[in-house]
Amino acid sequence: MTSKTRIAQIGFGYWGPNILRAISSHGDAEIVAVSDNDQEQLAKAGRQFPTAALCTDIDDVIARNDVDAIIVALPAGLHFDVTKKALEAGKHCFVEKPLALTTSDCKTLLGLAARKNVVLMVGHTFEYHGAVRKIKALIDAGEVGEIYSIIAQRMNLRRIRQDVDAMWNLAPHDFSIALYWLNQAMPVSIRAQGFSHLPRPKPLADLTYLTMEFASGAVVHIISSWLSPEKIRKVMLVGSKKMVTYDDVDVESMVQIHDKGVDLSSVVTTDYGEYQTLVRSGDLVIPALRITEPLRIEMYDFVDCIRQGKTPVADGQSGLRVTRILEAASESMARNGAPIKFE
Numbered sequence: 184m185t186s187k188t189r190i191a192q193i194g195f196g197y198w199g200p201n202i203l204r205a206i207s208s209h210g211d212a213e214i215v216a217v218s219d220n221d222q223e224q225l226a227k228a229g230r231q232f233p234t235a236a237l238c239t240d241i242d243d244v245i246a247r248n249d250v251d252a253i254i255v256a257l258p259a260g261l262h263f264d265v266t267k268k269a270l271e272a273g274k275h276c277f278v279e280k281p282l283a284l285t286t287s288d289c290k291t292l293l294g295l296a297a298r299k300n301v302v303l304m305v306g307h308t309f310e311y312h313g314a315v316r317k318i319k320a321l322i323d324a325g326e327v328g329e330i331y332s333i334i335a336q337r338m339n340l341r342r343i344r345q346d347v348d349a350m351w352n353l354a355p356h357d358f359s360i361a362l363y364w365l366n367q368a369m370p371v372s373i374r375a376q377g378f379s380h381l382p383r384p385k386p387l388a389d390l391t392y393l394t395m396e397f398a399s400g401a402v403v404h405i406i407s408s409w410l411s412p413e414k415i416r417k418v419m420l421v422g423s424k425k426m427v428t429y430d431d432v433d434v435e436s437m438v439q440i441h442d443k444g445v446d447l448s449s450v451v452t453t454d455y456g457e458y459q460t461l462v463r464s465g466d467l468v469i470p471a472l473r474i475t476e477p478l479r480i481e482m483y484d485f486v487d488c489i490r491q492g493k494t495p496v497a498d499g500q501s502g503l504r505v506t507r508i509l510e511a512a513s514e515s516m517a518r519n520g521a522p523i524k525f526e
């Protein structure tokens with residue numbers, strides 16, 4: 184492909200401008216059109232991308248012959264309808280997370296993308312994060328050992344959404360990180376609880392707890408909250424050999440590798456018949472990371488996959504897996520934390 188890949192974006196709210204800035208620096212991408220039904224946002228897009236056509240009607244953008252690929256950065260409830268239309272029109276699609284609100288809708292989108300032979304990608308930004316990838320390399324090299332648990336917290340007091348709860352908004356990132364580290368294994372069971380404190384017309388959980396169990400024995404706990412005095416973006420990985428922390432807020436020592444654990448060969452029985460274990464507390468290593476903006480790597484992957492006929496790291500399947508988990512977690516939440524079994 185010699186000419187540039189012509190991009191249109193639908194949705195230019197809080198996150199949309201970041202996506203468009205990131206993709207616009209790709210030498211083979213050209214921003215052709217932006218759509219938003221808010222005139223003020225559209226005017227902002229016009230100032231940032233003066234040559235782009237500005238449209239309030241989504242259908243006008245999808246119908247354009249000069250658009251190869253569409254970025255969907257709309258509220259989650261609109262992802263399915265808009266992406267379906269865009270895929271039907273033969274456009275490559277990048278959809279912000281979550282891909283859609285139901286497993287069945289995700290499958291429809293995946294089927295359409297396959298039939299139209301176009302790229303379908305989902306905004307799982309953290310699969311492109313240098314820290315997450317560094318930890319994946321440690322796992323793959325056998326340095327962490329057997330994964331016992333992953334404990335993720337994503338909490339802050341910021342934008343409280345009115346369309347989805349804290350889990351649907353925040354946890355997709357942690358699901359995609361955990362699945363990426365666990366080689367895309369799906370859990371065997373999910374339990375979730377949600378708590379709603381803020382007075383709103385429709386109660387939506389502002390604090391959610393989720394537990395996923397895997398056939399390997401790994402357990403993943405995820406806490407998502409909009410009501411926290413501190414911004415916490417932390418994941419702890421406990422393995423049989425090492426323990427690793429990833430703190431996205433701690434720029435200086437984002438990844439810490441702790442040579443800590445229980446020395447399994449030291450499990451002995453005392454004269455009194457009690458078990459005794461020796462806890463190992465060795466060195467702490469803070470690897471030097473060269474972090475390139477994950478969003479830029481993510482958006483470049485979209486353009487490169489379109490141009491080279493490749494499958495993105497965060498492909499439609501990745502979006503489907505995360506929506507399956509969200510759907511099961513919501514079902515568990517509605518049943519007050521009852522476990523939902525996966526086939």
Ligand SMILES: NC(=O)c1ccc[n+]([C@@H]2O[C@H](COP(=O)([O-])OP(=O)(O)OC[C@H]3O[C@@H](n4cnc5c(N)ncnc54)[C@H](O)[C@@H]3O)[C@@H](O)[C@H]2O)c1
Pocket residue numbers: 193194195196197198199218219220221224239241256257258259261279280281306307308352
């Ligand atoms: N990957 C990340 O780290 C990340 C971060 C934030 C948000 N997101 C995702 O990005 C998406 C958008 O989130 P946001 O925070 O930007 O939301 P937002 O509400 O700030 O922006 C959505 C925009 O869509 C426009 N819009 C709504 N309905 C429309 C319609 N029918 N036609 C045209 N325009 C319409 C709104 O005017 C608004 O400007 C969500 O899916 C969210 O989960 C991802």
